[in-house]
Amino acid sequence: MVRVLAQGYPDAHCELDFTTPLELVVAVILSAQCTDKKVNEVTPALFAKYPTAADYAGADRAELEEMLRPTGFFRNKATSLLGLGAALVEQHDGVVPGNMEELVKLPGVGRKTANVVLGNAFDVPGLTVDTHFGRLVRRWGWTDLEDAVKVEHAIGELIEKRDWTMASHWIVFHGRRVCHAKTPACGACLLMNDCPSYGLGPEDPDKAAKLVKGDEKPHLIELAERVRAGEKLGA
Numbered sequence: 001m002v003r004v005l006a007q008g009y010p011d012a013h014c015e016l017d018f019t020t021p022l023e024l025v026v027a028v029i030l031s032a033q034c035t036d037k038k039v040n041e042v043t044p045a046l047f048a049k050y051p052t053a054a055d056y057a058g059a060d061r062a063e064l065e066e067m068l069r070p071t072g073f074f075r076n077k078a079t080s081l082l083g084l085g086a087a088l089v090e091q092h093d094g095v096v097p098g099n100m101e102e103l104v105k106l107p108g109v110g111r112k113t114a115n116v117v118l119g120n121a122f123d124v125p126g127l128t129v130d131t132h133f134g135r136l137v138r139r140w141g142w143t144d145l146e147d148a149v150k151v152e153h154a155i156g157e158l159i160e161k162r163d164w165t166m167a168s169h170w171i172v173f174h175g176r177r178v179c180h181a182k183t184p185a186c187g188a189c190l191l192m193n194d195c196p197s198y199g200l201g202p203e204d205p206d207k208a209a210k211l212v213k214g215d216e217k218p219h220l221i222e223l224a225e226r227v228r229a230g231e232k233l234g235a
Contacts, residue, residue, distance in 0.1 A: 001140065001191055001194050001195075001234075002159055002163065002167055002170070002234075003233075003234030003235075004190055004191055004194070004233045004234035005167075005170035005171065005173075005174055005190075005191070005234075006166070006170055006234070007190070007223065007233050007234050008170070008173075008174070008190045008216070008219070008220055008223055008233075009169070009170050009173045009174065009216065011216075012166065012169035012170050012172075012173045013120075013169055014116065014120040014169065015036040015040075016028065016031060016036050016039060016040065016043075016116075017040045017043060017044075018043075018120075018121070019047075020096075020121070021096035021098070021117060021121040021122065022052070022053060022088075022096050023043070023047050024116065024117050024120060024121045025084065025096055025106075025109065025113065025117055026043070026046070026047075026056075026081060026084070027039055027040075027043055028112075028113045028116050028117065029077060029080050029081065029084070029108045029109070029113065030042065030043070030068065030071045030077055031071075032073065032077070033072050033073055034071040034072050034073075038070060038071060039071060041070070042067065042068065042070055042071055045067065046067050046068075049067070050064075050081075050085075052094060053084070053085045053088035053089050053092075053094040053095075053096075054085065054089050054094055055085065056081050056082060056084060056085025056086075056088075057082065057085030057086040057088075057089050058085070059081070059082060059085070061078055061082065064078045064081065064082070065078045068081075077108075079107075079108075080107050080108025081108070083106075083107030083108065084106055084107050084108055084109070086107075087105075087106050087107055088106070096117065096121070098118065098121075098122040098124065099118075099124075100114050100115075100118065100126075103117060103118070111129075111148070111149055111152065112128055112129060112130060112148065114126070115127060115128045115129075115152070115168070116128050119164065119165030119168065120165065123165075125161050125162060125163075125164040125165050126164055126165055126168070127152045127155055127156055127159075127164045127165075127167065127168050128165075128168040128172070129148040129149075129151045129152045129155075130172060132171065132172045132175030132176060133151075133168060133171050133172055133175070134146070134148060134151055135175060135179075135181060136171050136174065136175050136179055137151065137155055137171070139179065139184075139195075139197045139200075140191075140194075140195060140196065140197065141196045141197075142154070142155060142158060143155060155167075173214075173216075174191075176213065176214065177212060177213045177214040177216060177217070177220065178190075178211075178212055178213075178220060179191075180201070180211065183200075183201045183202070183211060184197075184200050184201035184211075185201055185202070185208040185209070185211035185212050186198050186199055186200060186201040186202060186203050186208055187201070187202055187203040187204050187205045187206075187207065187208030187209070187224075188205060188208035188209045188211070188212050188220065188221050188224045189208070189224055190220060190223040190224050190227055190233060192224065192227055192228070193227060205224070205225070205228070208224075209221050
């Protein structure tokens, strides 16, 4: 299934825009209860105004909150960014650390955020267990665990470590584009022959195709048609 997903989403990537580890940490903190699209609308001005950890540490709370307002929970997020900036300046000379142990000690940073940063800013393999990831691996029967850390370790046993970061992207892409929470596009899914939950959504190819989202839609529907015709993907 992982190999099939890789074939379906060859261009999968972190959908938060960033150019530095600090920008990525900030973007992930802002993505809580907010879409990546909305975060990407807010961050260009934010990154321009606060390019360094010291800038966040010394930010005016009211100004920062106003910039974060569109992302929701802006007061809590402002608190996290002020604390993040101060901690980085005081403990790491303003530089984002590249290891799990130090990252999770930072304000606003849990294992999920740390794994995103490690995998995408430092090339350290990590599994990012967000809502989509957890939902899909349970739907596929890879695990029945609910706790994100336990899910991370359980799935880590199933997938080769070198693939952890990309597998996270493949699974999240699939959850956003095909395997939706309420009505998955089962009849247009490239995993239709391997998924134990096939049939939760419409099996009719035309009905299912209407549910597929994203720029990859033509490619995904073509692959699903090949699977339906008996082709084995991901070999």
